[in-house]
Structure formats: C-alpha cells, structure tokens
Amino acid sequence: MLVSRISAQLRPLLLHSFRGIHASHxxxxxxxxxxxxxxxxxxPDLEKATSLYRDILGAKVSEKQALHDHGVYVVFxxxxxxxxxLLHPLGDKSPIQKFLxxxxxGGVHHICIEVDNIEAAMKDLxxxxxxxxxxxxxxxxxxxxxxxxxxxxxxxxxxxxxEK
Amino acid sequence: MLVSRISAQLRPLLLHSFRGIHASHxxxxxxxxxxxxxxxxxxPDLEKATSLYRDILGAKVSEKQALHDHGVYVVFxxxxxxxxxLLHPLGDKSPIQKFLxxxxxGGVHHICIEVDNIEAAMKDLxxxxxxxxxxxxxxxxxxxxxxxxxxxxxxxxxxxxxEK
Numbered sequence: 169m170l171v172s173r174i175s176a177q178l179r180p181l182l183l184h185s186f187r188g189i190h191a192s193h194x195x196x197x198x199x200x201x202x203x204x205x206x207x208x209x210x211x212p213d214l215e216k217a218t219s220l221y222r223d224i225l226g227a228k229v230s231e232k233q234a235l236h237d238h239g240v241y242v243v244f245x246x247x248x249x250x251x252x253x254l255l256h257p258l259g260d261k262s263p264i265q266k267f268l269x270x271x272x273x274g275g276v277h278h279i280c281i282e283v284d285n286i287e288a289a290m291k292d293l294x295x296x297x298x299x300x301x302x303x304x305x306x307x308x309x310x311x312x313x314x315x316x317x318x319x320x321x322x323x324x325x326x327x328x329x330x331e332k
Numbered sequence: 333m334l335v336s337r338i339s340a341q342l343r344p345l346l347l348h349s350f351r352g353i354h355a356s357h358x359x360x361x362x363x364x365x366x367x368x369x370x371x372x373x374x375x376p377d378l379e380k381a382t383s384l385y386r387d388i389l390g391a392k393v394s395e396k397q398a399l400h401d402h403g404v405y406v407v408f409x410x411x412x413x414x415x416x417x418l419l420h421p422l423g424d425k426s427p428i429q430k431f432l433x434x435x436x437x438g439g440v441h442h443i444c445i446e447v448d449n450i451e452a453a454m455k456d457l458x459x460x461x462x463x464x465x466x467x468x469x470x471x472x473x474x475x476x477x478x479x480x481x482x483x484x485x486x487x488x489x490x491x492x493x494x495e496k
C-alpha cells in the first residue's frame with residue numbers, strides 16, 4: 169500500500185486499522201499471548217537513570233530493589249499497562265555484566281511478553297523450532313514463571329515470556 | 333531492601349507496591365508523560381519476523397505498510413495497550429540501514445513514550461540538558477508529532493517522544 173499517496177489526515181486511521189489480521193491460534197489453542205509487560209534497560213548508572221524517568225520525565229518510579237536471586241538491582245517505571253525496568257548489576261555473576269561491557273552507555277537488554285500458560289507455550293514454541301534458553305521455566309522478578317527465547321529466533325531481541 | 337530475605341509469596345506484592353514514589357511534576361507542570369506506546373524492532377527479514385509474532389506467538393498483527401516519508405516498511409503487533417513495531421528498510425536512505433549493518437540479526441531500534449504536549453516537553457527537556465535529535469518535532473508514523481532524544485542522555489536507548 170502506498171501510504172505516501174494518502175493524505176496525512178487519513179494515515180493515523182489506516183495505520184491502526186489492523187486490516188487483514190490473521191491470528192493463527194484458534195479458540196482451541198492451548199495458550200494465548202498477552203500484553204507487553206516490560207522493556208528492560210541495562211544502566212551503568214542506576215541513580216542517573218532513575219532520575220531521568222522520575223525527576224525529568226515525571227513517571228511513577230519504584231524504589232530500588234535488590235534481586236539477589238537474579239543478580240540485579242531493579243527500578244520499575246510504570247508507563248500505562250507496560251513498564252520499563254531499569255537494571256544494574258548486583259554481585260560478580262550478574263547476567264547483565266557482559267552486556268554492559270559491550271554497551272558502555274547501557275541499552276535495551278530484553279523485552280517481556282505475557283502468556284496465560286507458560287508450560288503450554290514452551291511446548292508449542294519448541295515444536296515450532298523457537299529456541300528456549302533453559303529447559304524449564306524459572307521464577308522471575310515478579311514472582312511468576314518465566315523463560316527466555318533465543319534472540320537468534322526473535323530478530324536479534326532477547327524475549328522473556330512470563331506467565332500472567 | 334533485601335528482597336532475598338522475604339518469602340517468595342510476598343515478593344510480587346512488594347515489587348509492585350511503588351512505595352516512595354516521587355513524581356517531580358506538580359499539578360502545575362506544563363506537560364505529562366503517558367504510556368509506553370511501542371518498542372521498535374529493526375528486522376533483516378520482515379516476513380519471518382511477522383510470521384513469528386502472527387503465526388507462532390499468535391498476536392494481532394497489521395498488514396505490512398510502506399512509510400515512504402520515514403524510509404521504512406512497518407508491521408504493527410498489538411500487545412495490550414503497547415505495540416511492537418517491526419521495521420525493515422525502505423529505499424537507499426533508510427534511517428535503519430546502518431543499524432542493521434551493525435546488528436545483522438536485528439534488534440531493538442528505539443522505544444516510544446507518549447506525552448500530552450510535545451512542545452512543552454521539548455522546551456522542558458532542553459532546559460534540563462536532555463539532547464533532542466532535531467530542533468523541531470516531525471509528524472511520525474502514527475500521524476502525530478514526534479521527536480527523538482539523544483541516546484547518550486537516556487541510558488544508551490534511542491527514545492522517541494510522541495504527542496498523544
């Protein structure tokens with residue numbers, strides 16, 4: 169569709185019409201995808217990052233929390249239904265340490281999408297050749313089971329799947 | 333707070349309590365931050381990326397649209413209030429061409445946050461030393477004014493601000 173031929177006034181309507189939607193999951197599907205839960209940003213300076221979202225952008229921001237089991241400090245930024253999670257390494261074996269060595273200024277570490285049944289989703293995704301980074305789900309930062317998908321199968325993006 | 337000392341059952345409640353919220357914007361603030369609008373993912377293979385979200389993950393996915401003014405093809409993936417936007421270069425001067433040269437498998441190109449008044453937000457952000465990548469806002473892919481913030485001032489993340 170040549171959007172450039174269409175007047176600027178009409179574009180927003182067209183862009184959000186979702187014409188030709190094809191959801192492959194029938195009513196009988198064993199699991200369903202949900203909301204975008206969060207975007208996780210690895211930050212070299214967590215206080216500065218928190219100040220950006222709280223003091224400059226004026227967002228609702230949680231206190232800093234130490235998630236020892238996950239090797240990160242985290243600050244939650246609520247932006248409507250979805251969140252930004254600001255992450256900073258905690259301990260010597262933090263899973264985001266290498267990422268920050270490669271990305272000195274920080275960057276998007278992963279995105280998280282909700283599903284209603286993680287076991288069914290994992291089985292289905294495996295059967296469709298989407299790599300999982302662990303055989304079993306683990307309890308994530310929100311106290312719910314999570315699993316990570318291989319970025320090579322997801323357009324270079326580390327995708328966390330969380331049961332809601 | 334030492335989350336590890338607290339029982340697993342209590343963690344989800346604590347993590348989302350947003351205790352100690354400090355929003356610096358008073359009722360008199362000239363602009364307000366809104367929702368996380370989208371996460372934009374640059375994709376080397378748009379058909380494959382679309383198939384992942386539509387056929388494998390079962391999300392609501394729009395048709396492919398050619399945004400000539402922006403130098404991208406785009407597919408919108410609706411995930412609750414927020415969207416993923418799958419981007420692929422259109423034309424020789426596409427703004428995501430270099431990104432894909434650096435990130436062969438693709439990756440998160442930018443995130444987009446809504447504001448209620450982009451002119452007021454731009455003036456305020458500039459006064460607080462957050463760099464804007466253009467002097468004026470432009471009409472973005474949704475037909476609304478947008479501006480990009482300097483990733484150096486945003487934890488290495490390219491942040492698009494869109495008036496809602």
